[in-house]
Amino acid sequence: xxxxxxxxxxxxxxRRQLLLTLVAVAGGIVSLRLMALxxxxxxxxxxxxxxxxxxxxxxxxxxxxxxxxxALAAAFGVFASLVVHTxxxxxxxxxxxxxxxxxxxLP
Amino acid sequence: xxxxVDYVVRETATNLRRNLLMTTxxxxxxxxxxxxxxxxxxxxQGVTRATLQWQGGVELSIFLNPDIAATQRDAIKTQLDxxxxxxxxxxxxxxxxxxxxxxxxxxxxxxxxxxxxxxxPPSFRVVPRQPELTEIVGQxxxxxxxxxxxxxAEDMVETLxxxxxxxxxxxxxxxxxxxxSAALLILNTIRMAIFARRxxxxxxxLVGATNWFIxxxxxxxxxxxxxxxxxxxxxxxxxxxxxxxxxxxxxxxIEQFVVSSADVMGTGLFILAMGALVGGAGSALAVSRFLxx
Numbered sequence: 001x002x003x004x005x006x007x008x009x010x011x012x013x014x015r016r017q018l019l020l021t022l023v024a025v026a027g028g029i030v031s032l033r034l035m036a037l038x039x040x041x042x043x044x045x046x047x048x049x050x051x052x053x054x055x056x057x058x059x060x061x062x063x064x065x066x067x068x069x070x071a072l073a074a075a076f077g078v079f080a081s082l083v084v085h086t087x088x089x090x091x092x093x094x095x096x097x098x099x100x101x102x103x104x105x106l107p
Numbered sequence: 108x109x110x111x112v113d114y115v116v117r118e119t120a121t122n123l124r125r126n127l128l129m130t131t132x133x134x135x136x137x138x139x140x141x142x143x144x145x146x147x148x149x150x151x152q153g154v155t156r157a158t159l160q161w162q163g164g165v166e167l168s169i170f171l172n173p174d175i176a177a178t179q180r181d182a183i184k185t186q187l188d189x190x191x192x193x194x195x196x197x198x199x200x201x202x203x204x205x206x207x208x209x210x211x212x213x214x215x216x217x218x219x220x221x222x223x224x225x226x227x228p229p230s231f232r233v234v235p236r237q238p239e240l241t242e243i244v245g246q247x248x249x250x251x252x253x254x255x256x257x258x259x260a261e262d263m264v265e266t267l268x269x270x271x272x273x274x275x276x277x278x279x280x281x282x283x284x285x286x287x288s289a290a291l292l293i294l295n296t297i298r299m300a301i302f303a304r305r306x307x308x309x310x311x312x313l314v315g316a317t318n319w320f321i322x323x324x325x326x327x328x329x330x331x332x333x334x335x336x337x338x339x340x341x342x343x344x345x346x347x348x349x350x351x352x353x354x355x356x357x358x359x360x361i362e363q364f365v366v367s368s369a370d371v372m373g374t375g376l377f378i379l380a381m382g383a384l385v386g387g388a389g390s391a392l393a394v395s396r397f398l399x400x
Contacts, residue, residue: 010295014136017292021143024281028146035274042267046211049258051173051228056218058211061266068270075277082281086288093291093298 013089020078020085027078031071038068118324123331126303130332133296137336137386138343140289141378145344147282148377152370167245169231170255173201179253180229187231192244195234201227228255290385297329297386298393308398318398325394326387333386334379341375 041064048056123130169187171180180198187196199207205224212218235241245257301308311321348371 010292010299013295014132014292017136017288018139020288021139021285024143024285025146028278028281031274031278035271038267038270048208048211049168049170049228049256050222051226051255053256058215065266065270068267068274072270072274072277075274075281079277079281079284082284082288086284086291089288089291089295093295 008088008092010092013085013092016085017089020082024078024082027074031075034067034071034074038065038071041065041067115323115327119327119331122324122328129296129299130328133293133329133332133386134336134339136289136292136296137333137382138339140285140292140340141337141382142340142343144282144286144289144381145340145374145378146347147278147285148374149344149348149370152374166232166234167241167257167259169233169245169248169257170228171230172253172255173225173228175229175253183231183248183251183253186247187233190244190247192235192237192240193233194236197232198229199232200229201225204229286381286385290389293329293333293385294389294393297325297332297390301325301390301394308394312398318395321398322391322394325390329386329388329390329393330383331386333382333384333389336386337379337382340382341378344371344375344378 041059044059045064046058048058050056169183171183184196184198187193201224204227205222208222208227209219233244235244241259245259248254249257308321348368
């Protein structure tokens with residue numbers, strides 16, 4: 001016997017929308033702070049061009065840009081969760097089992 | 108059956124009053140969702156502003172061959188001085204470049220030891236009058252005899268700009284998807300209200316009401332919900348912007364991302380339009396499924 005999960009109600013979708021909204025706000029603030037950290041680190045980097053054309057940086061990209069990379073990953077994670085949520089809401093909205101009968105009654 | 112303004116206003120007000128709980132829920136959903144959409148748009152404007160700040164007021168460097176003739180070097184200097192696009196120009200010889208290098212890499216003594224003055228090319232540091240003139244100035248010297256390479260400050264932050272560009276696009280995509288999910292949820296809310304009155308709609312149809320006669324009060328109801336929600340989110344954005352700006356005063360790290368009041372006003376107007384559109388279109392779509400009687 002397999003246990004089936006009840007179909008999500010509109011309230012469930014609303015709850016998830018609120019949760020994702022809060023996550024998106026928090027994710028946005030964290031991403032902004034991380035990006036600002038990378039900007040500050042990149043500003044402190046010196047780039048020297050040598051006579052033979054080679055370039056020497058005082059700090060590697062790995063050191064300066066890892067916060068920006070994390071920021072991007074966080075923003076992309078929020079985006080992916082929102083896409084899944086929107087797909088579920090769309091499927092819920094356009095489901096066919098609530099069409100009224102010609103007399104306006106439920107099927 | 109003709110539609111009178113009096114009927115539409117009365118019906119809309121009655122609908123809003125009867126479904127007070129659903130109306131409140133819809134307004135809250137619109138307010139919260141549009142606030143985030145607005146915040147995402149403002150964040151995008153903040154990132155754009157910060158990127159422009161990094162690009163603005165920066166210089167380009169014209170690196171010369173170490174064995175460049177003095178006459179060639181002087182000719183370049185004379186030409187740079189005569190250009191109206193150039194605000195300031197400074198010559199950095201190999202010794203000065205090496206002194207700068209030692210200062211920059213003071214924490215890496217091995218690096219300083221392995222490099223000597225002759226390893227560093229002399230250069231002209233040029234500050235254009237406006238950031239957009241940088242490339243015009245650089246192009247004139249790119250293939251000039253004695254010039255090794257022209258390096259723009261923008262090239263140095265290119266990777267960072269690519270990162271911020273990508274982040275801007277992700278933020279914009281998040282705002283778009285969030286708006287879509289909000290629109291769908293509003294549509295659901297209004298549809299539930301109409302669903303509860305489906306018999307009334309069916310009776311109206313049976314006694315000869317046109318589709319528009321039934322649809323317009325519902326559409327207006329949706330638009331009112333969307334507009335009130337959008338106005339609430341507009342207010343939240345204005346208040347948040349003021350709070351954030353005062354909280355970040357003196358924090359140079361994040362201060363550059365703070366947006367102007369004009370940006371907030373522009374975003375607010377966009378949000379109001381989106382609220383009306385989402386509410387009106389959502390309710391029109393919702394009611395259309397119950398008009399096929």
